[in-house]
Amino acid sequence: MISVTEMKLEDSYRIRDIDRSETIELIYKCLDGEIQEVKLPHECPNWEEEHYQEIIERYEFELSNGGTAYGAYDGDKLIGFGVLAHKFRGKDQRQLQLDLMYVSRNYRRQGIGSRIFHELNQVAIEKGAAQLYISATETESAVKFYTSRGSALTSDLDEELYRKEPNDIHMTIEL
Numbered sequence: 001m002i003s004v005t006e007m008k009l010e011d012s013y014r015i016r017d018i019d020r021s022e023t024i025e026l027i028y029k030c031l032d033g034e035i036q037e038v039k040l041p042h043e044c045p046n047w048e049e050e051h052y053q054e055i056i057e058r059y060e061f062e063l064s065n066g067g068t069a070y071g072a073y074d075g076d077k078l079i080g081f082g083v084l085a086h087k088f089r090g091k092d093q094r095q096l097q098l099d100l101m102y103v104s105r106n107y108r109r110q111g112i113g114s115r116i117f118h119e120l121n122q123v124a125i126e127k128g129a130a131q132l133y134i135s136a137t138e139t140e141s142a143v144k145f146y147t148s149r150g151s152a153l154t155s156d157l158d159e160e161l162y163r164k165e166p167n168d169i170h171m172t173i174e175l
Contacts, residue, residue: 002107004115007069007081012056014071014078019104021046027138028169035143035153035169044139055100062086062099070119072103072112079107082116084123084132089158094130095172097161113145125175132175135161135168143169150174 007014022044028035047055059081063069066086071078080103089095098120103113124132134151135158136142151171162170 002072002074002079002110002112002115004070004072004112004119006119007063007071009060009063011069011071011078012059012063015056015059015081016052017078017104018081018102019046019106020044020102021105022139022141024139024141026140028140028143029138029167030153030169033153033155037140058100059083067099068120068123069100070116070123072107072116074107079104080112080116082113082120084120088129089133089161090131091156092130094128095133095158096124096127096129096131097133097135097158108141114149117149121175129175131172133158133161134171134173135165136171138167138169146171146173 024044025041026037026039029038059069062083062085068084070082072080082098083100085097085099089097101113101116121132134146136146151173154170154172157170
């Protein structure tokens with residue numbers, strides 16, 4: 001049975017359990033405020049060590065500064081996780097960023113991402129956020145995941161996040 005629970009700072013090493021590899025058929029680009037499909041079939045490999053380090057550092061930074069993480073476990077193996085960043089954003093400072101969200105390849109499309117997303121939404125509401133800001137990887141699976149849950153392109157780009165991830169699809173969702 002899959003369990004979803006809040007993660008702690010010291011759980012960061014578990015991120016190495018995640019298999020983020022994926023077969024990608026198309027990606028999305030945002031041009032003139034519209035999402036456009038681009039056929040780009042390729043295999044996205046699992047992370048290399050430097051990427052694991054980057055993700056772990058982001059996780060640890062957010063949790064050390066008041067962010068929240070939820071993980072999905074199959075027994076004691078981490079099979080998915082998401083991180084709600086600590087910093088309020090947006091013109092009225094009522095947005096929190098969904099910073100990281102991954103589900104291992106063999107566990108996708110089983111509702112695990114939805115469960116993690118739901119928990120993080122609840123935490124964001126408890127913290128006083130009115131919206132989530134999502135800088136989604138441009139893959140079909142990521143964009144469709146978020147749009148199917150009510151996220152839409154934002155007209156109010158967060159410049160800091162856009163500079164970090166200009167190819168991502170920047171969206172918000174009302175909480």
